[in-house]
Amino acid sequence: MNRPRIYARPNKPLTIPVRKRGKVTPLEAFEAFEAPEVITVDKFTECHVTPDDVARRMVEYLGPQGDYLTLEPSAGTGQLARALIASGHSICELTMIERHNTLANGLRRIGPTLNRCFLEYADEVKGKAEFPRIIMNPPFKQVRAHIKAALSLLRPNGHDTATLVALVPSTFRHDECEHLEDLPEDTFATARVRTKIVRVRRVQL
Numbered sequence: 001m002n003r004p005r006i007y008a009r010p011n012k013p014l015t016i017p018v019r020k021r022g023k024v025t026p027l028e029a030f031e032a033f034e035a036p037e038v039i040t041v042d043k044f045t046e047c048h049v050t051p052d053d054v055a056r057r058m059v060e061y062l063g064p065q066g067d068y069l070t071l072e073p074s075a076g077t078g079q080l081a082r083a084l085i086a087s088g089h090s091i092c093e094l095t096m097i098e099r100h101n102t103l104a105n106g107l108r109r110i111g112p113t114l115n116r117c118f119l120e121y122a123d124e125v126k127g128k129a130e131f132p133r134i135i136m137n138p139p140f141k142q143v144r145a146h147i148k149a150a151l152s153l154l155r156p157n158g159h160d161t162a163t164l165v166a167l168v169p170s171t172f173r174h175d176e177c178e179h180l181e182d183l184p185e186d187t188f189a190t191a192r193v194r195t196k197i198v199r200v201r202r203v204q205l
Helices: 026-030 052-062 079-086 101-107 118-125 140-151
Strands: 070-072 094-097 133-136 161-169 178-182 195-203
Touching: 052 079, 052 133, 052 161, 052 195, 070 079, 079 094, 079 133, 118 140, 133 140, 140 161
Parallel strands: 070 094, 070 133, 133 161
Antiparallel strands: 161 195, 178 195
16 A cells, blocks of 8 residues: 655745845834824823924934943833834844833834833842933823932943933923923823923943
């Protein structure tokens, strides 16, 4: 009795054609990643989505691109991360942190994300992790705690200067903060809070 030849090579090519793709810019690569259609600010998310134009300016305030490890605490829908990548920043040097499960899952479409509370993370890695760049839009109700935690991780780490850029309520004050600009009152439709952009720079000693 003839048995079937189980390991016989099929009578067809073992390769498939691959279409060559042209060079894709960082901005084109991330146009497909859109924020959720509806974002609400509630006690669980406290998410105020940073407008595109504001996110771009915040990235510009960080300074020229380079091999900078960059932290985005409370990354929300990833608006700041998208602006960073569109400007040429490497996703491999970006750390995103978001405690809300649904938002964290969405961020993973952009890059590696830590699904946890930033304040707990900062407390655990203080003295161990250093970031020469931090960009953030922290929860307004806990802005002082989040800025303090971020500053505890801000170090030049081999660079000449460490820079933090943050979007905060207009009433926020800190001795190290440089006031960059006031934002329009309607920047956040879901939050009646006047806001501004501030920056902290620390020079390598």
